[in-house]
Amino acid sequence: MSGQCRDTETATTKEHVLSVQPQAEALPPPPPLDAGKFTFVLLVHIVSLISIGLWIYGTITVSGWTLFNAFMCFAISSTTITAGYHRLYSHRTYRAAWPLKLFFLITGTGAVQGSALQWAAQHRDHHTFCDHAKDPYNINLGFWHAHIGWVIRQTQPDYNRVKDLSAEWMNRFQHKWFGPLSIITGFLIPAAIGALYGEFLSALLIAGAVRLVIQWHMTFCVNSVAHWWGSQKYSTKHTARGSWWLSFLVWGEMDHNFHHTFPNDFRTGTRWFDFDPGKWFIWVCSKIGLAQELKVTDPEKIERVRVQLVPSAD
Numbered sequence: 001m002s003g004q005c006r007d008t009e010t011a012t013t014k015e016h017v018l019s020v021q022p023q024a025e026a027l028p029p030p031p032p033l034d035a036g037k038f039t040f041v042l043l044v045h046i047v048s049l050i051s052i053g054l055w056i057y058g059t060i061t062v063s064g065w066t067l068f069n070a071f072m073c074f075a076i077s078s079t080t081i082t083a084g085y086h087r088l089y090s091h092r093t094y095r096a097a098w099p100l101k102l103f104f105l106i107t108g109t110g111a112v113q114g115s116a117l118q119w120a121a122q123h124r125d126h127h128t129f130c131d132h133a134k135d136p137y138n139i140n141l142g143f144w145h146a147h148i149g150w151v152i153r154q155t156q157p158d159y160n161r162v163k164d165l166s167a168e169w170m171n172r173f174q175h176k177w178f179g180p181l182s183i184i185t186g187f188l189i190p191a192a193i194g195a196l197y198g199e200f201l202s203a204l205l206i207a208g209a210v211r212l213v214i215q216w217h218m219t220f221c222v223n224s225v226a227h228w229w230g231s232q233k234y235s236t237k238h239t240a241r242g243s244w245w246l247s248f249l250v251w252g253e254m255d256h257n258f259h260h261t262f263p264n265d266f267r268t269g270t271r272w273f274d275f276d277p278g279k280w281f282i283w284v285c286s287k288i289g290l291a292q293e294l295k296v297t298d299p300e301k302i303e304r305v306r307v308q309l310v311p312s313a314d
Protein backbone atom coordinates (compact mmCIF):
# COMPACT_ATOMS: atom_id res chain seq x y z
CA MET A 1 0.00 0.00 0.00
CA SER A 2 3.03 2.21 0.44
CA GLY A 3 1.19 4.45 2.83
CA GLN A 4 -1.62 5.36 0.49
CA CYS A 5 -5.19 4.22 0.34
CA ARG A 6 -5.58 1.70 -2.42
CA ASP A 7 -8.83 1.03 -4.15
CA THR A 8 -10.15 -2.43 -3.39
CA GLU A 9 -9.68 -3.67 -6.93
CA THR A 10 -5.98 -2.81 -6.98
CA ALA A 11 -5.34 -4.13 -3.50
CA THR A 12 -7.09 -7.40 -4.18
CA THR A 13 -5.39 -7.96 -7.51
CA LYS A 14 -1.94 -7.26 -6.06
CA GLU A 15 -2.56 -9.56 -3.14
CA HIS A 16 -3.68 -12.35 -5.37
CA VAL A 17 -0.68 -12.04 -7.66
CA LEU A 18 1.66 -12.18 -4.68
CA SER A 19 -0.18 -15.04 -3.04
CA VAL A 20 -0.05 -17.65 -5.81
CA GLN A 21 1.11 -21.05 -4.58
CA PRO A 22 2.80 -19.89 -1.37
CA GLN A 23 3.86 -23.42 -0.50
CA ALA A 24 6.07 -23.64 -3.60
CA GLU A 25 8.43 -20.99 -2.22
CA ALA A 26 11.53 -21.94 -0.23
CA LEU A 27 11.07 -19.96 2.97
CA PRO A 28 14.02 -18.58 4.94
CA PRO A 29 14.22 -19.62 8.62
CA PRO A 30 12.51 -17.27 11.09
CA PRO A 31 14.70 -14.51 12.58
CA PRO A 32 16.59 -15.27 15.82
CA LEU A 33 14.95 -14.73 19.20
CA ASP A 34 14.96 -11.22 20.65
CA ALA A 35 16.13 -11.62 24.24
CA GLY A 36 14.39 -8.46 25.46
CA LYS A 37 11.02 -9.20 23.88
CA PHE A 38 11.19 -12.88 24.89
CA THR A 39 11.94 -11.98 28.52
CA PHE A 40 9.15 -9.39 28.71
CA VAL A 41 6.51 -11.63 27.13
CA LEU A 42 7.55 -14.58 29.32
CA LEU A 43 7.56 -12.43 32.45
CA VAL A 44 4.05 -11.10 31.85
CA HIS A 45 2.78 -14.65 31.28
CA ILE A 46 4.41 -15.89 34.50
CA VAL A 47 3.05 -12.96 36.51
CA SER A 48 -0.41 -13.64 35.05
CA LEU A 49 -0.35 -17.30 36.05
CA ILE A 50 0.84 -16.42 39.56
CA SER A 51 -1.89 -13.75 39.78
CA ILE A 52 -4.60 -16.26 38.88
CA GLY A 53 -3.18 -18.62 41.51
CA LEU A 54 -3.23 -15.87 44.15
CA TRP A 55 -6.83 -15.09 43.18
CA ILE A 56 -7.96 -18.74 43.32
CA TYR A 57 -6.32 -19.30 46.73
CA GLY A 58 -7.75 -16.04 48.07
CA THR A 59 -4.39 -14.36 48.70
CA ILE A 60 -5.63 -11.29 46.84
CA THR A 61 -9.17 -9.92 46.82
CA VAL A 62 -10.70 -9.60 43.37
CA SER A 63 -14.04 -7.82 43.62
CA GLY A 64 -16.55 -7.13 40.88
CA TRP A 65 -14.99 -3.68 40.56
CA THR A 66 -11.63 -5.16 39.58
CA LEU A 67 -13.30 -7.49 37.08
CA PHE A 68 -15.18 -4.51 35.62
CA ASN A 69 -11.93 -2.53 35.55
CA ALA A 70 -10.22 -5.41 33.71
CA PHE A 71 -13.07 -5.79 31.22
CA MET A 72 -13.13 -2.08 30.41
CA CYS A 73 -9.34 -1.99 29.92
CA PHE A 74 -9.70 -5.04 27.69
CA ALA A 75 -12.64 -3.69 25.68
CA ILE A 76 -11.18 -0.21 25.16
CA SER A 77 -7.69 -1.31 24.11
CA SER A 78 -9.04 -4.21 21.99
CA THR A 79 -11.37 -1.84 20.14
CA THR A 80 -8.43 0.49 19.61
CA ILE A 81 -6.42 -2.34 18.04
CA THR A 82 -9.22 -3.24 15.60
CA ALA A 83 -10.70 0.20 14.86
CA GLY A 84 -7.50 2.22 15.25
CA TYR A 85 -4.27 0.30 14.70
CA HIS A 86 -5.82 -2.03 12.14
CA ARG A 87 -8.54 -0.28 10.17
CA LEU A 88 -7.35 3.33 10.49
CA TYR A 89 -3.56 3.29 10.65
CA SER A 90 -2.83 0.10 8.70
CA HIS A 91 -5.59 0.25 6.05
CA ARG A 92 -6.94 3.83 6.10
CA THR A 93 -10.47 2.56 5.72
CA TYR A 94 -11.78 5.92 6.99
CA ARG A 95 -10.54 9.34 8.06
CA ALA A 96 -10.43 10.27 11.73
CA ALA A 97 -10.47 13.62 13.52
CA TRP A 98 -7.49 14.37 15.78
CA PRO A 99 -9.30 13.72 19.10
CA LEU A 100 -10.09 10.18 17.91
CA LYS A 101 -6.49 9.67 16.79
CA LEU A 102 -5.28 10.91 20.17
CA PHE A 103 -7.64 8.46 21.88
CA PHE A 104 -6.28 5.59 19.74
CA LEU A 105 -2.67 6.51 20.42
CA ILE A 106 -3.19 6.70 24.19
CA THR A 107 -5.28 3.56 24.56
CA GLY A 108 -3.20 1.73 21.94
CA THR A 109 -0.18 1.91 24.23
CA GLY A 110 -2.27 0.07 26.84
CA ALA A 111 -2.57 -2.92 24.50
CA VAL A 112 1.27 -3.21 24.56
CA GLN A 113 1.50 -4.44 20.96
CA GLY A 114 4.03 -1.89 19.76
CA SER A 115 3.56 1.62 18.45
CA ALA A 116 1.00 2.43 15.76
CA LEU A 117 3.89 2.97 13.32
CA GLN A 118 5.42 -0.44 14.05
CA TRP A 119 2.07 -2.25 14.06
CA ALA A 120 0.93 -0.69 10.77
CA ALA A 121 4.29 -1.21 9.02
CA GLN A 122 4.29 -4.92 9.80
CA HIS A 123 0.59 -5.32 9.04
CA ARG A 124 0.96 -3.67 5.64
CA ASP A 125 3.77 -6.14 4.91
CA HIS A 126 1.46 -8.96 6.05
CA HIS A 127 -1.12 -8.00 3.44
CA THR A 128 1.28 -7.24 0.60
CA PHE A 129 3.42 -10.36 1.11
CA CYS A 130 0.78 -12.63 2.65
CA ASP A 131 2.05 -16.24 2.98
CA HIS A 132 5.45 -15.30 1.53
CA ALA A 133 8.92 -14.77 2.97
CA LYS A 134 8.42 -11.08 3.77
CA ASP A 135 5.13 -11.70 5.60
CA PRO A 136 6.10 -10.98 9.26
CA TYR A 137 3.62 -13.53 10.60
CA ASN A 138 3.77 -16.02 7.76
CA ILE A 139 1.51 -18.97 8.57
CA ASN A 140 3.67 -21.20 6.36
CA LEU A 141 6.36 -21.01 9.05
CA GLY A 142 3.95 -22.76 11.40
CA PHE A 143 0.99 -22.01 13.64
CA TRP A 144 3.07 -20.92 16.65
CA HIS A 145 5.33 -18.68 14.60
CA ALA A 146 2.27 -16.88 13.21
CA HIS A 147 0.71 -16.75 16.68
CA ILE A 148 3.48 -15.59 19.03
CA GLY A 149 6.82 -16.71 17.60
CA TRP A 150 7.20 -13.64 15.41
CA VAL A 151 6.46 -11.37 18.39
CA ILE A 152 9.52 -12.56 20.33
CA ARG A 153 11.90 -12.60 17.36
CA GLN A 154 14.13 -9.93 15.88
CA THR A 155 11.72 -8.72 13.23
CA GLN A 156 12.63 -5.47 11.51
CA PRO A 157 9.61 -3.34 10.54
CA ASP A 158 10.06 -1.44 7.29
CA TYR A 159 9.14 2.09 8.33
CA ASN A 160 9.25 3.21 4.71
CA ARG A 161 5.82 1.54 4.56
CA VAL A 162 4.33 4.12 6.94
CA LYS A 163 5.71 7.46 5.76
CA ASP A 164 2.14 8.75 5.62
CA LEU A 165 1.77 7.98 9.33
CA SER A 166 5.20 9.17 10.47
CA ALA A 167 4.39 12.55 8.90
CA GLU A 168 2.06 13.15 11.89
CA TRP A 169 3.83 14.30 15.06
CA MET A 170 1.45 12.47 17.39
CA ASN A 171 2.38 9.14 15.79
CA ARG A 172 6.09 9.91 16.04
CA PHE A 173 5.67 10.92 19.69
CA GLN A 174 3.86 7.71 20.57
CA HIS A 175 6.52 5.67 18.76
CA LYS A 176 9.40 7.43 20.53
CA TRP A 177 7.92 7.11 24.01
CA PHE A 178 6.08 3.83 23.55
CA GLY A 179 7.97 1.92 26.28
CA PRO A 180 7.21 4.19 29.27
CA LEU A 181 3.74 5.08 27.93
CA SER A 182 2.79 1.40 27.69
CA ILE A 183 3.84 0.80 31.30
CA ILE A 184 1.70 3.77 32.39
CA THR A 185 -1.43 2.95 30.37
CA GLY A 186 -1.08 -0.83 30.40
CA PHE A 187 -0.34 -1.30 34.10
CA LEU A 188 -0.24 1.83 36.23
CA ILE A 189 -3.55 3.40 35.18
CA PRO A 190 -5.57 0.18 35.77
CA ALA A 191 -3.79 -0.09 39.13
CA ALA A 192 -4.49 3.55 39.97
CA ILE A 193 -8.18 3.03 39.17
CA GLY A 194 -8.06 0.00 41.48
CA ALA A 195 -6.57 2.15 44.23
CA LEU A 196 -9.71 4.31 44.13
CA TYR A 197 -11.75 1.38 45.48
CA GLY A 198 -8.96 -0.13 47.59
CA GLU A 199 -7.63 -2.86 45.28
CA PHE A 200 -4.38 -1.46 43.86
CA LEU A 201 -2.52 -4.80 43.73
CA SER A 202 -5.47 -6.83 42.41
CA ALA A 203 -6.10 -4.29 39.69
CA LEU A 204 -2.39 -4.21 38.77
CA LEU A 205 -2.32 -7.99 38.44
CA ILE A 206 -5.78 -8.75 37.00
CA ALA A 207 -6.64 -5.62 34.97
CA GLY A 208 -2.97 -5.21 34.07
CA ALA A 209 -1.13 -8.50 33.52
CA VAL A 210 -3.94 -11.07 33.18
CA ARG A 211 -6.02 -8.79 30.98
CA LEU A 212 -2.98 -8.13 28.81
CA VAL A 213 -2.17 -11.82 28.26
CA ILE A 214 -5.79 -12.58 27.29
CA GLN A 215 -5.81 -9.60 24.95
CA TRP A 216 -2.49 -10.53 23.35
CA HIS A 217 -3.64 -14.02 22.52
CA MET A 218 -6.96 -12.80 21.13
CA THR A 219 -5.12 -10.48 18.74
CA PHE A 220 -2.52 -13.13 17.93
CA CYS A 221 -5.32 -15.53 16.97
CA VAL A 222 -6.06 -13.31 13.96
CA ASN A 223 -2.61 -14.17 12.59
CA SER A 224 -2.71 -17.84 13.56
CA VAL A 225 -6.23 -19.26 13.92
CA ALA A 226 -7.73 -17.03 11.21
CA HIS A 227 -5.06 -18.28 8.77
CA TRP A 228 -5.54 -21.90 9.82
CA TRP A 229 -9.19 -22.79 10.46
CA GLY A 230 -12.44 -21.64 8.90
CA SER A 231 -14.04 -21.15 5.52
CA GLN A 232 -12.86 -19.21 2.50
CA LYS A 233 -15.96 -17.61 1.01
CA TYR A 234 -14.27 -14.90 -1.05
CA SER A 235 -10.79 -16.11 -2.07
CA THR A 236 -8.59 -19.20 -1.88
CA LYS A 237 -5.54 -17.34 -3.14
CA HIS A 238 -4.38 -16.51 0.38
CA THR A 239 -4.58 -18.50 3.59
CA ALA A 240 -6.96 -16.13 5.42
CA ARG A 241 -10.14 -17.77 6.68
CA GLY A 242 -13.25 -16.87 8.59
CA SER A 243 -15.82 -18.42 10.87
CA TRP A 244 -18.65 -17.13 13.04
CA TRP A 245 -17.12 -18.33 16.29
CA LEU A 246 -13.85 -16.64 15.40
CA SER A 247 -15.48 -13.23 15.68
CA PHE A 248 -15.89 -13.72 19.44
CA LEU A 249 -12.38 -15.08 19.80
CA VAL A 250 -10.76 -12.10 18.05
CA TRP A 251 -12.98 -9.20 19.17
CA GLY A 252 -14.84 -8.88 15.91
CA GLU A 253 -12.16 -9.48 13.27
CA MET A 254 -14.82 -11.85 12.07
CA ASP A 255 -14.17 -12.90 8.52
CA HIS A 256 -10.45 -12.66 7.85
CA ASN A 257 -10.99 -14.10 4.37
CA PHE A 258 -13.30 -11.17 3.61
CA HIS A 259 -10.78 -8.75 5.11
CA HIS A 260 -7.84 -10.02 3.04
CA THR A 261 -9.98 -9.95 -0.09
CA PHE A 262 -11.44 -6.49 0.56
CA PRO A 263 -8.82 -4.87 2.84
CA ASN A 264 -10.09 -1.33 2.32
CA ASP A 265 -13.54 -2.05 3.77
CA PHE A 266 -13.98 -0.66 7.29
CA ARG A 267 -15.95 -3.77 8.25
CA THR A 268 -15.04 -7.44 8.60
CA GLY A 269 -18.65 -8.56 8.82
CA THR A 270 -20.96 -7.07 6.20
CA ARG A 271 -24.21 -7.48 8.15
CA TRP A 272 -24.81 -4.82 10.82
CA PHE A 273 -25.39 -7.42 13.51
CA ASP A 274 -22.19 -9.39 12.86
CA PHE A 275 -20.15 -9.19 16.06
CA ASP A 276 -17.66 -6.45 15.22
CA PRO A 277 -17.11 -3.85 17.98
CA GLY A 278 -14.55 -2.06 15.78
CA LYS A 279 -17.12 -1.54 13.03
CA TRP A 280 -19.78 -0.35 15.48
CA PHE A 281 -17.32 2.01 17.15
CA ILE A 282 -16.24 3.55 13.83
CA TRP A 283 -19.90 3.94 12.81
CA VAL A 284 -20.78 5.71 16.09
CA CYS A 285 -17.73 7.96 15.66
CA SER A 286 -18.94 8.86 12.17
CA LYS A 287 -22.31 9.93 13.62
CA ILE A 288 -20.68 12.35 16.08
CA GLY A 289 -18.23 13.82 13.58
CA LEU A 290 -15.07 12.01 14.68
CA ALA A 291 -14.81 9.76 11.59
CA GLN A 292 -15.50 10.44 7.93
CA GLU A 293 -15.36 8.74 4.54
CA LEU A 294 -16.00 5.21 5.76
CA LYS A 295 -15.10 2.85 2.90
CA VAL A 296 -17.60 0.13 2.04
CA THR A 297 -17.15 -2.35 -0.80
CA ASP A 298 -19.88 -2.43 -3.43
CA PRO A 299 -22.30 -5.20 -2.33
CA GLU A 300 -22.68 -6.38 -5.94
CA LYS A 301 -18.94 -6.83 -6.19
CA ILE A 302 -18.83 -8.79 -2.93
CA GLU A 303 -21.59 -11.08 -4.18
CA ARG A 304 -19.93 -11.46 -7.59
CA VAL A 305 -16.64 -12.50 -5.97
CA ARG A 306 -18.43 -14.86 -3.59
CA VAL A 307 -20.47 -16.72 -6.20
CA GLN A 308 -17.51 -17.03 -8.58
CA LEU A 309 -15.53 -18.91 -5.97
CA VAL A 310 -15.77 -22.68 -5.93
CA PRO A 311 -16.83 -23.53 -2.35
CA SER A 312 -13.89 -24.70 -0.28
CA ALA A 313 -13.89 -28.05 1.50
CA ASP A 314 -14.23 -26.27 4.86
Ligand SMILES: [Zn+2]
Binds near residue numbers: 091259263
Ligand atom coordinates in the same frame (compact mmCIF):
# COMPACT_ATOMS: atom_id res chain seq x y z
ZN1 LIG B 1 -5.53 -6.13 7.81
Ligand SMILES: [Zn+2]
Binds near residue numbers: 223227240256
Ligand atom coordinates in the same frame (compact mmCIF):
# COMPACT_ATOMS: atom_id res chain seq x y z
ZN1 LIG C 1 -4.07 -11.98 7.93
